[in-house]
Amino acid sequence: MIVFKYLLRLYLQILFFSLIALTTVFIIVNMIESLDEFLDNNATIEIIVKYYIFFAPDVIRLVTPISVLLGVLFSLGRLSTFNEITALKSGGFSLYQLIIPYILLNSALSFALLYFNGWIVPKSNEKRFAIEKKYLKKEIETRSVYNFFFRDEPTRNVSFQYYDPDEYRGQYIFVEDFSSSFQPRIIKRTEAKTFRWDIRSSSWVLYNVVVRDFQAGKLYVLDSVDLKLKIGHNQLIKLQKKTEEMTFDELRNYLDLLSKGGKDVRRQMIKYYAGYAFPFSCLILVFFAVPFGSIKRRGGIALQIASAMTFSFLYLFFTEIGQILVYATSLHPFVGGWIANFLFLIFGIIVLFKTRT
Numbered sequence: 001m002i003v004f005k006y007l008l009r010l011y012l013q014i015l016f017f018s019l020i021a022l023t024t025v026f027i028i029v030n031m032i033e034s035l036d037e038f039l040d041n042n043a044t045i046e047i048i049v050k051y052y053i054f055f056a057p058d059v060i061r062l063v064t065p066i067s068v069l070l071g072v073l074f075s076l077g078r079l080s081t082f083n084e085i086t087a088l089k090s091g092g093f094s095l096y097q098l099i100i101p102y103i104l105l106n107s108a109l110s111f112a113l114l115y116f117n118g119w120i121v122p123k124s125n126e127k128r129f130a131i132e133k134k135y136l137k138k139e140i141e142t143r144s145v146y147n148f149f150f151r152d153e154p155t156r157n158v159s160f161q162y163y164d165p166d167e168y169r170g171q172y173i174f175v176e177d178f179s180s181s182f183q184p185r186i187i188k189r190t191e192a193k194t195f196r197w198d199i200r201s202s203s204w205v206l207y208n209v210v211v212r213d214f215q216a217g218k219l220y221v222l223d224s225v226d227l228k229l230k231i232g233h234n235q236l237i238k239l240q241k242k243t244e245e246m247t248f249d250e251l252r253n254y255l256d257l258l259s260k261g262g263k264d265v266r267r268q269m270i271k272y273y274a275g276y277a278f279p280f281s282c283l284i285l286v287f288f289a290v291p292f293g294s295i296k297r298r299g300g301i302a303l304q305i306a307s308a309m310t311f312s313f314l315y316l317f318f319t320e321i322g323q324i325l326v327y328a329t330s331l332h333p334f335v336g337g338w339i340a341n342f343l344f345l346i347f348g349i350i351v352l353f354k355t356r357t
Helices: 002-040 045-081 084-090 095-136 233-238 248-260 266-284 286-293 300-327 333-354
Strands: 145-153 156-164 169-178 186-198 203-213 218-227
Touching: 002 045, 002 095, 045 084, 045 095, 045 266, 045 286, 045 300, 084 095, 095 248, 095 266, 095 286, 095 333, 145 248, 186 218, 233 248, 248 266, 266 286, 266 300, 266 333, 286 300, 286 333, 300 333
Parallel strands: none
Antiparallel strands: 145 156, 156 169, 169 186, 186 203, 203 218
């Protein structure tokens, strides 16, 4: 227990130092690139400070796995340099015992990072993007929806030209009903010049309506029609958010909505599952870092940093390649999101067992 406390204390010191150092460097580089734009758009010091406070969580999300690698490699490298690992092995302390505290701590860190990435970072991104829109002019701020198409049911398509969520009103909506999803033949088309969302009934109200019933061969002109659709006002509002601003729950609902609308969301679903997989890289990379860091090598700090960068690059490389390969096949998107973790876990365990204990 005393050994575990010593290992974890040393590891946590380097982990937090690495996390702070990498985050600071990342923010300083971004600040150098963006400071002129802030000043040109009359942003105050308070606004700039707020921007980087909201920017920090996204940076922390990215650099945490690298910080974990540096923490493990540097802490064990220090022990190796001073022959403390040799002393532990002489006392009957094996490599498998040495990895236990790192596995336990990084398991907890992975779950904490999962919550942080999935629910805290999107909220901070939302506030950061709002500042970007106003002071960096990166995007024209608009909540209106234009030229929207949605498959409400397998036999119903809905499209409209424009919808203003602030006014709860839109223009030119078209609803087409078909005989079946396998051999579609249009049986009815409903057109309206204007429409609005009725909060009380939670339905759409169409005005100046023309209904063409192709089965009966008739045409109806109506003042208004109530229309129940699976998509409502709140769902349309969510469609205006960037995926980086959505929590994991909101993102899943958003992708389900697009899927029901007939859009191919396979690539986005792979990214969605990859969002769940990424935090666990903190745990999986330990299986490489502990065997590597526990063996005394020449090169010192430079070798430790180079090793961390190499492991990180390989993980990202296999993540991207795995997602591309799975997207090109019929495998479930879950496999695409987690394939890099599965491969690195297998290789890490092999490396661990092949390392001399």
